Amino acid sequence: MNAPTSFSEQEIQQTAVIVVAAGSGTRLGYGIPKALVPLAGRSLLEHALDRIQLAGCAAQVIAVLPEDEAELAAIAANHPLRPHCVSGGATRNDSVRAGLAALEPGTERVLIHDAARALTPPEVFLQVLSALLAGARAVIPVVPVVDTIKQVATDPGRQPHVTGTPARDLLRAVQTPQGFHAPTLLAAHQRATGWDRAKAEAITDDAMLMEILGERVDTVPGAAAALKITTKPDLVLAESMLPVHPSKESPMPPHSGGQQPPLIPRTGIGIDVHAVADPAESRAMWLAGLHFPEDQGLSGHSDGDAVAHAACDALFSAAGIGDLGAHFGTDRPEYAGASGTTLLAEAARLVRAAGFEIGNVAVQFVGRRPKFAARRTEADAVLSQAAGAPVSVTATTSDGLGYEGTGAGVTAYATALVYSVR
Numbered sequence: 001m002n003a004p005t006s007f008s009e010q011e012i013q014q015t016a017v018i019v020v021a022a023g024s025g026t027r028l029g030y031g032i033p034k035a036l037v038p039l040a041g042r043s044l045l046e047h048a049l050d051r052i053q054l055a056g057c058a059a060q061v062i063a064v065l066p067e068d069e070a071e072l073a074a075i076a077a078n079h080p081l082r083p084h085c086v087s088g089g090a091t092r093n094d095s096v097r098a099g100l101a102a103l104e105p106g107t108e109r110v111l112i113h114d115a116a117r118a119l120t121p122p123e124v125f126l127q128v129l130s131a132l133l134a135g136a137r138a139v140i141p142v143v144p145v146v147d148t149i150k151q152v153a154t155d156p157g158r159q160p161h162v163t164g165t166p167a168r169d170l171l172r173a174v175q176t177p178q179g180f181h182a183p184t185l186l187a188a189h190q191r192a193t194g195w196d197r198a199k200a201e202a203i204t205d206d207a208m209l210m211e212i213l214g215e216r217v218d219t220v221p222g223a224a225a226a227l228k229i230t231t232k233p234d235l236v237l238a239e240s241m242l243p244v245h246p247s248k249e250s251p252m253p254p255h256s257g258g259q260q261p262p263l264i265p266r267t268g269i270g271i272d273v274h275a276v277a278d279p280a281e282s283r284a285m286w287l288a289g290l291h292f293p294e295d296q297g298l299s300g301h302s303d304g305d306a307v308a309h310a311a312c313d314a315l316f317s318a319a320g321i322g323d324l325g326a327h328f329g330t331d332r333p334e335y336a337g338a339s340g341t342t343l344l345a346e347a348a349r350l351v352r353a354a355g356f357e358i359g360n361v362a363v364q365f366v367g368r369r370p371k372f373a374a375r376r377t378e379a380d381a382v383l384s385q386a387a388g389a390p391v392s393v394t395a396t397t398s399d400g401l402g403y404e405g406t407g408a409g410v411t412a413y414a415t416a417l418v419y420s421v422r
Contacts, residue, residue: 022065149171356419
């Protein structure tokens, strides 16, 4: 879905964003509320409010803060959005209800957003609101699940054991903001107030509440940058997604004279070519981490994902640690049939093990098929999640020239930026 660049004044006036920022942040280990934890010198709450401001999709912004938290209240008051602040409750559901209670009369749409997803791009807010304006009563941003998921059970006195493996193609990881028809969500929370404690605590987000009450929940593509910051490794990953600049918390190196040394990035280039497989092979088409069931797949030792492979090669090139063949060649039977996202995740791990962090990867592929434009955002999210860093993909044709023009194959070109962390 393409998010609109603007909304009418009435649509904005009838829309609110509730930022839930009342969490304790225990797992981050800072001893302060999560929304107050610094990320590149600014609190998570400030980052979240910045992106809401850039989206410009709501006239009302409500920040739900821990009770009697003066520092966060001051941060909110000094932010250009100047959100209306209310005190949260003992649970997330209680905090959402506190935010809902502060909605102005006539509010038609409300977006519930977690301050812990502080880097959610403005485009995600716009897509959620666009879906609501198109008629959805509940809509959530999602990204495909990269890992294989197992369902487990525990028998007394024994190790937990696997009871099933859900089909990964049907699974999605949920992000925020979650958007709702405001009167419907208010009614749903009102009905839930009478539930017993166990049933109420089983509700992990507002979309689940709507599901239980029989409401349809639609989805839009999420973004890798919208990761939930819960642990210190999450914080490190989030900082890697921001523009490189000295952090207020970063100590100066010895003999620096109070100046940060220049950070010189390294760039790499990767190119990968795969032919379309013979129709007799009936290979699945995987490209940019996505399955295109209507197209014949690409030949190759693994799944033939030329986009993911080019991204791997660019990362290896930038870090100076070999190439795709050296790490995932045909002499490595364990990678026979491996998915492109598996190889990209391993390439990113090898690059980091070599002492580098990833700035970003950009890939363009040339080919007649698959038709890609409608799934570009989805591909960006899948590959970014695999790499743990921003990955962007574009597509073009060769105007009918060469093997790409005849549909006999696909070429992918990638560039990567890494920088030393040692």
